[in-house]
């Protein structure tokens with residue numbers, strides 16, 4: 001049955017205004033501000049291109065030049081990746097120490113292995129709660145049932161790896177054991193969440209504060225949380241972890257907008273206290289909400305359940321019921337979020353239509369978030385040491401490498417929405433590419449020129465593997481909701 005969200009009916013006019021595309025002048029102004037905040041950005045966003053808005057070079061770039069460094073607006077580390085890497089919840093760089101990264105991963109591997117063998121023997125197992133604080137486990141990790149541990153840990157825990165004794169792993173994590181030359185990959189110390197939750201950790205007080213002020217104060221499950229109910233919030237997080245972690249990203253958008261709205265309102269009230277009537281204040285509430293929503297209003301979006309592509313294992317004749325299921329899933333998630341952080345002034349944000357459009361915006365625009373692991377660089381460094389030093393170091397490091405198994409260097413993986421990169425149109429013969437260089441240690445999007453780009457030229461990227469045959473490319477691009485009309489496709493279409 002179609003889910004019925006009363007807010008969609010009660011706030012229909014406000015929802016239309018939130019979803020109405022802003023005027024080209026507003027869009028232009030917004031991106032001018034975004035670009036002004038980036039240092040030395042040789043780009044501009046134009047709104048009148050063949051495919052709507054696009055990004056253009058306003059200087060020449062040579063092959064290999066950095067075209068854009070785009071800090072994310074919203075990003076998450078995938079829930080399934082949290083056992084592999086401990087990263088800053090705001091900028092996504094690896095934190096702690098090399099020893100903590102390795103020890104933590106081995107700890108989870110052992111946990112998954114012992115849980116698996118207990119399950120095989122039909123025994124029940126104990127909770128992970130005791131270790132949550134000490135080892136920077138996330139909330140979802142510390143509360144999960146053994147089945148979950150196995151499912152999420154198993155993707156990377158290697159059955160061909162060799163287990164190390166627990167004492168060794170504890171020593172690694174507690175700083176009692178230093179690996180040789182581990183200072184070659186220095187990492188920032190772990191800063192805890194100011195709200196006291198065990199889910200978010202940071203590389204600095206600066207990141208902790210920025211995250212708290214922008215999103216996390218409403219989404220924190222700790223004692224200092226500003227959520228209405230941390231219990232409801234935990235349920236929302238658990239549901240997202242069990243179904244689709246894109247809901248966690250959508251929650252960030254809603255929290256970000258509410259917090260921005262509250263700041264705007266505070267400033268407005270301070271300025272207008274003397275002359276404003278309650279009626280005026282009510283009217284202005286919605287204009288402030290529209291202002292707070294601006295970064296989302298300019299994003300290209302469609303409803304999630306309308307734009308999501310049909311998975312291969314779903315038959316075309318089941319399409320309608322598949323789309324309905326997706327909508328129901330989103331509704332369940334939204335209801336949980338509403339119980340956790342609802343704000344009457346921002347009621348339209350809790351409409352299912354808005355939730356669907358936020359997730360649809362991610363579906364059509366997001367870039368994979370990938371940050372390389374320092375663990376790989378460390379073992380490469382050891383491998384390249386002169387023979388005698390290498391032999392000495394490997395006596396200590398080899399058992400850890402063996403225990404880590406194939407997944408020893410798993411990257412931080414997630415998904416993120418970037419304000420400028422998301423305006424870039426696709427070409428099957430692109431002139432730029434998202435590519436992390438050795439010095440790029442955090443979650444920013446890095447765009448590099450694939451060839452010379454002249455001032456005034458549009459910057460294009462490929463959303464897919466551009467070397468695939470024409471028809472395969474069109475099939476993949478259909479998932480993004482369009483048939484490609486780039487010069488390469490037009491040429492190949494004519495000649496076929």
Ligand SMILES: C[S@@+](CC[C@H](N)C(=O)[O-])C[C@H]1O[C@@H](n2cnc3c(N)ncnc32)[C@H](O)[C@@H]1O
Nearest residue numbers: 051052053300422423424425426480482484485
């Ligand atoms: C990530 S957005 C890019 C920014 C977008 N042009 C805008 O106005 O917001 C992707 C959308 O742009 C359009 N687009 C991008 N590249 C295209 C291409 N090569 N051919 C046709 N449409 C394209 C499609 O509508 C696609 O769904």
